[in-house]
Amino acid sequence: MKKKAVSMLLAGVMVVSMLAGCGKGGSSEPEKTADGKTKLKALFVSHSATQDVEDMKWVQELEEEAGVEIEWEQIRQDWETVKSTRFASGDIPDLLFNATNAADYTKYTGLFEDLTPLIEENAPNIQEMFTEVPDTKVLATAGNGKIYSIPKMQTVWPETNTVLFLNKTWLDNLGLEVPTTFSEFEEVLKAFEKEDANGNGDPSDEIPLDYNAYGGNNAWFNSAYSLLKLLPSLGIQLTDIGTDGYFVEDKTVKCYAIDERYKSFIKTMNRWYSEGLINKNAITNDYSAYQSLSRGNENGEALVGACFGWEETDKFGTLSDQYIAVAPLVYDDGVKAGTYETYWNYDMDQLNMQADRVAMSAKCADKEAAMKFIDGFYDQTKSVEVLFGGISDGCVEKVDDNHYKVLPPQDEEMDPGTWKWTSTFADFGPLYIREYVEIEMSQDMENALNERSVYEEALSKNNENIYYPQLFMKYTDEEQNTMAMNQANINNIIDNKWSLWITGEADIDAEWDSYVQSVKDAGLEEVLKIRQNAFDNYLGE
Numbered sequence: 001m002k003k004k005a006v007s008m009l010l011a012g013v014m015v016v017s018m019l020a021g022c023g024k025g026g027s028s029e030p031e032k033t034a035d036g037k038t039k040l041k042a043l044f045v046s047h048s049a050t051q052d053v054e055d056m057k058w059v060q061e062l063e064e065e066a067g068v069e070i071e072w073e074q075i076r077q078d079w080e081t082v083k084s085t086r087f088a089s090g091d092i093p094d095l096l097f098n099a100t101n102a103a104d105y106t107k108y109t110g111l112f113e114d115l116t117p118l119i120e121e122n123a124p125n126i127q128e129m130f131t132e133v134p135d136t137k138v139l140a141t142a143g144n145g146k147i148y149s150i151p152k153m154q155t156v157w158p159e160t161n162t163v164l165f166l167n168k169t170w171l172d173n174l175g176l177e178v179p180t181t182f183s184e185f186e187e188v189l190k191a192f193e194k195e196d197a198n199g200n201g202d203p204s205d206e207i208p209l210d211y212n213a214y215g216g217n218n219a220w221f222n223s224a225y226s227l228l229k230l231l232p233s234l235g236i237q238l239t240d241i242g243t244d245g246y247f248v249e250d251k252t253v254k255c256y257a258i259d260e261r262y263k264s265f266i267k268t269m270n271r272w273y274s275e276g277l278i279n280k281n282a283i284t285n286d287y288s289a290y291q292s293l294s295r296g297n298e299n300g301e302a303l304v305g306a307c308f309g310w311e312e313t314d315k316f317g318t319l320s321d322q323y324i325a326v327a328p329l330v331y332d333d334g335v336k337a338g339t340y341e342t343y344w345n346y347d348m349d350q351l352n353m354q355a356d357r358v359a360m361s362a363k364c365a366d367k368e369a370a371m372k373f374i375d376g377f378y379d380q381t382k383s384v385e386v387l388f389g390g391i392s393d394g395c396v397e398k399v400d401d402n403h404y405k406v407l408p409p410q411d412e413e414m415d416p417g418t419w420k421w422t423s424t425f426a427d428f429g430p431l432y433i434r435e436y437v438e439i440e441m442s443q444d445m446e447n448a449l450n451e452r453s454v455y456e457e458a459l460s461k462n463n464e465n466i467y468y469p470q471l472f473m474k475y476t477d478e479e480q481n482t483m484a485m486n487q488a489n490i491n492n493i494i495d496n497k498w499s500l501w502i503t504g505e506a507d508i509d510a511e512w513d514s515y516v517q518s519v520k521d522a523g524l525e526e527v528l529k530i531r532q533n534a535f536d537n538y539l540g541e
Contacts, residue, residue, distance in 0.1 A: 030366035033069050038369040041093035043073045046428060047421045050076070056424060058390030062382060066373040075099075087111060094364040095374065098428040100356050103484065105148040106477045113360040114146040118371040125378035129153055129432040135472065136432075139355050143474045149359040150374065154387060154433040156441070157351040158452045159459050160344060161224040161241065164329075165315065166306045169322040170197035170206075181330040181337055182233065182268065185306075189277040192305035200301050209272065210279040210307040212290040220498055221245055221491075224347075225290070225308035227269055227278075227502075232458070233331040234261040235340035237466040240350035244487055245494065246531060248468040251539070253532045255524060257494045258516045261340070267509075268333045269502045279304075283499050295319060311448040314417045327454040344458035349471045357430035374430065383431035384439065389424040405440040416442035464539060473534040483530055486523030493519050 031039040044053055053059055053072045063070055073093060083099070086092060087108045105112055119126050130137040139151045171178065171188070174195055179185040189208035196203040213226035220226055224241050232238050236247055236256050245257040256262045272278050282290070294309070295317040296302050302319050306326075309315030316323055328344045330337050358377070364370050377386055381398065388406045389395020397405040409419035420426050420442075433439070441449075475483065497515060500506035 028363075028365050030369065037063075037067050037069045038366045039069050039071070040095060040364070040366070040370055040373065041071045041073070042095040042097065043075065043093045043099055044097040044425070044428075045075050045079045045099045047426065048076045049418065049422050050074075050424070050426070050428075051422060056390060057392040058382065058385040058424070061390075061392065062376045063373070066369070066376050068369055068373045070095075070373075090363075092361050092363075094361050094370055096359045096361070097425070097430065098357060100149055100359045102142065102355065103480055105142055106480050110362060112148045113362045113364060113367060114148065115150065115360060115371065116147045118360075118367055119147065119150075122368050122371040123375035123378075125375045125380075125432065126150060129378060132434070133432075136353065138472050139353060141474075143476050143480075149356040150378075150430055151353055151355045152357045152427075152429065152431050154352050154383075154427075154431060155435050156387075156433050156439060156445075158449055159346060159348040159351075160452060160455055161310065161347040161351055162229045162308050162345050163310065163448075163451050163455075164229070164306065164326045165309055165312065165323040166326045167192075167197070167302055167304070167322050168324045169302070170305055173197055173199055178324070178326065179329065180327070181332045182230075183332050185326075185329050186272065186277070186333075189272065189305065190275065193276050197305060198301050198303070200299070205297075205301075205303060206305060207279045207293065207303055208277045208305045210290065210293055210304045211282050212285070212287055212308070213282070214284055214286050220495060224310075224345075229308055229345055230329065231256065231262070231265055232343035232345060233329050233340065234265055235343070236261060237343045237462065237468075238345045239462075239468045240347050240470050243468060243470050244491065246468060246470075248466055248535065251465055251535075251541075253468070253528055253535050255519075255528065257490075258519050258524070263508060263512055264334065266498065266501050270504055270508070273502050274504055278502075280503075283503070291315070311417065311444050312451065313415055313444050313447060317415075325451040325454050328458045341461065342458055343461060343466070344455045346459055346462045346467070349469070353471060354427070355471060357428075377430040378432045380432075380434055380437060383433050384437070386425050386429040386431040387427070387433065388420055388439075393423060395419075395423050399440075402434075402436055403438045403440075406442045406445075408442070416444045469535070469538055472538055473531065474537065475530065475534055479530045479534075482523075483527050486527050489522040490519055490524055490527070493522055 033039060053074055079099065087104060090111060092111065100112070133153050136151050136153050140147045140149065142148055166178065170192060174191050174197055176188055176191060179188050191197070192206050192208040194203065197206050211225055211227045213220045213223045220228065221244055222241050236259065238247060245255045247254055247256055269278065273280070294304050294307055294315050296319050300318065302322055312320040312323055328342045330342050331340050358374050360367065360370055376382055384396055384404045385391060391398055394410055395407055397407055399405050406416070409416055411419060414422065493515070497506065497511070501508040
């Protein structure tokens with residue numbers, strides 16, 4: 001009854017507003033509360049586990065400070081299935097958090113507000129971010145020079161999403177050393193497959209190597225935990241997930257899905273698969289199955305020898321003490337060790353900066369109030385709360401002016417990473433963590449940073465000769481449309497082949513030449529030309 005009454009009231013207000021005429025920018029007059037606050041509507045596409053925004057005290061405090069009252073719509077799943085319908089109809093609220101991308105501003109012209117003048121007049125925190133981290137302004141600016149959404153910048157996450165974990169307890173049980181090359185790793189996996197590595201008397205329940213590449217949207221490329229995370233050992237520097245197979249070599253944009261090194265890599269994976277070294281169900285297992293296996297069986301016994309993950313306690317739970325991070329493996333399968341430079345996945349941009357954290361409807365009636373509210377998320381303290389949870393919510397303690405401490409989860413059965421996603425906007429929110437801000441992290445983040453020490457040397461090799469700046473590439477509307485159309489055709493070919501080659505259901509040697517030609521015929525060369533031009537512009541060449 002309450003929702004119906006609110007709907008009737010809003011309908012009445014809309015009629016009155018239309019009769020009253022249009023406000024600034026062609027919008028209707030802003031609606032106010034009895035105490036003079038501006039009423040706004042906001043949509044937040046959240047993590048599935050995130051609590052209701054209305055229950056976050058720090059958000060209520062931010063609304064109060066900005067002089068607004070927000071009616072929140074929270075979407076936890078299937079946003080992509082309804083987004084196009086809503087955008088096409090113009091059915092969007094005043095503010096959209098984590099709900100848009102660059103293609104939307106091109107496809108739905110006039111639906112979103114150019115925030116450039118509003119930032120200059122009403123957003124000192126965002127201006128500070130743009131000045132102190134110029135790349136954030138580059139990231140925010142569309143190909144036409146306008147700003148339709150604001151990114152995030154957090155400076156506290158590591159340089160890579162992916163860690164290759166190996167069960168050290170199993171190594172010790174079998175008297176094996178930590179591998180340093182692909183051939184040594186293969187021998188370790190063979191021992192895991194043949195012997196009773198977990199010591200429970202059953203030599204058949206061990207899974208030597210597991211990975212995750214299921215979930216649609218070309219997950220083979222986009223998953224942080226697919227087998228492709230071993231590809232940098234063949235001299236191909238991967239920068240961020242979601243690049244659809246593109247990389248840079250000697251300042252030239254290439255696609256590794258048609259590179260001979262990719263073929264060699266797939267053949268290695270095919271041999272491992274045929275010898276039972278790779279989980280045969282990984283191709284179809286979703287992430288929950290992937291996560292469940294790594295946490296062992298009902299008896300508390302480990303089942304997985306090696307796999308990819310973010311952090312040990314998150315990945316392995318009570319079994320975390322058994323696992324160690326493994327340094328990048330030198331590729332020596334059919335070639336001399338050292339033939340290729342050994343890299344590791346560089347995800348610094350993707351982890352610490354994300355575009356399109358918040359956008360505004362062009363029909364918003366009080367754009368100044370909405371912009372001030374957005375800017376509040378980028379306040380120093382509020383940004384920490386966006387990422388880790390509110391001070392008033394008991395998630396964070398402010399120790400000093402520039403010093404904060406992340407508190408343990410209030411739910412003792414929940415790990416810190418899961419708690420963060422449960423209690424706040426987390427990585428899906430707009431925020432700016434200043435470089436000079438000190439944050440005492442939770443134990444899981446300390447673990448994550450320590451685990452990645454084995455990748456420091458490999459990551460230090462990243463430079464403009466091999467760095468592909470996916471986040472900062474700018475394209476015209478026509479280029480965006482061309483790439484989107486061609487890439488769909490390209491991905492369809494690539495996605496239909498990799499799993500068949502790994503499982504041996506298709507012969508990569510027999511099909512390789514025709515496969516490469518079909519990818520080119522699908523529009524790859526046109527896409528490479530567009531991306532090369534954008535990359536050259538990024539370099540200023």
